[in-house]
Amino acid sequence: MNVTVRLAQQPEADALLGRSPLAALIGMLLDQQVPMEWAFSGPYTIAHRMGGDDLDAHAIAAHDPDAFVQLLSEKPAVHRYPGSMAKRVQQLCAYLVHEYDGDAEGVWRGVTSGKELLRRLQALPGYGKQKAQIFVALLGKQYGVTPDGWREAAGAYGEDGSRRSVADITGPDSLAEVRAYKQEAKQAAKAKPSGTAGTSGARGA
Template identity: 30%
Template structure:
C-alpha cells in the first residue's frame, strides 16, 4: 500500500501505528500526499517519533511543523491537536496507537 511516493514515508506509516494516526490527523486541509508524508518529515525534524515525548513537547512539535517547508498550513492548530492525541495514546492505550 502506498500513501506517498516516498518509500521511507510509506514504510513508517505501515510499521508505526502512531505515525499512521498522525497521518490521519494531518489529512485535513492539505493535499493527501503532503499529509501522509508529514509523519516521516516530523520524525526527521524531531529526531524521534515517540508518542510519549511528543505528548510532552508541544513547543518542539510546533517548531518542527513550522520549519520551512511547513508540514501543514495550520501550524498553530496542528500541535494543539497532535499533542493531546499523543497524550491520549499514552494514558488510555498504554502507548499503543494500534489498540485504538
C-alpha cells in the same frame, strides 16, 4: 504491523506508515485542508525532525508545546496550519498515552466488531465520524484489520472498488482517481441551490 502502503508517495514516508500505527493515525489526523500525500508524509517529517526513524507517543505528548509548533512550522511545513495541527497531534498522543499507554495499535488490537472500532476511533482527539470512518476503511483495505462489520462501520468508504478516500490510494493512478472524485464532489456541492448545500466543512484535497 508491517505492510506496504503508498499513501505519501515517498518511499521513506510510506515505509514509516507501513510499520508504525502511530504514524498512520497522525497522517489521518493531518489529512484535512492539504493534499493527501502532504498529510501522510507529515509523520516521517516529524520523526526526522525529532531525531529518530520512528515516532513515540510519550515523547510527542511530553514535548514542549512551543518547540513542537516550531518543529512543524520549519520549512517545508508539515501542514498548512502548523500551529493548530501541532496542538492536535500532541492532544492525540496524550490521549494514546493515557488510554493505551502510548500503544497506538491498541486502538484496534483485539477489536471484534466494526462498530466498536469506529467508536474507539471517534473517541480520539481530532477524529470526527467521517475521519473515523475513512480510517476504518483504511485499516480494512490496506492494513488487514477486518473485524466483523468493518465495511458497514466505514459506510461508503468501505465499499470494495471505491475511489472516495485515502483508503483507496495504492499508487499514483488511484491517487489521481480519488482526487478527481473529491473535486467532482466539491463541484456538485457548489452547484446545489443556496440553503441546501449543507455545512459539512470537509475539505479533502
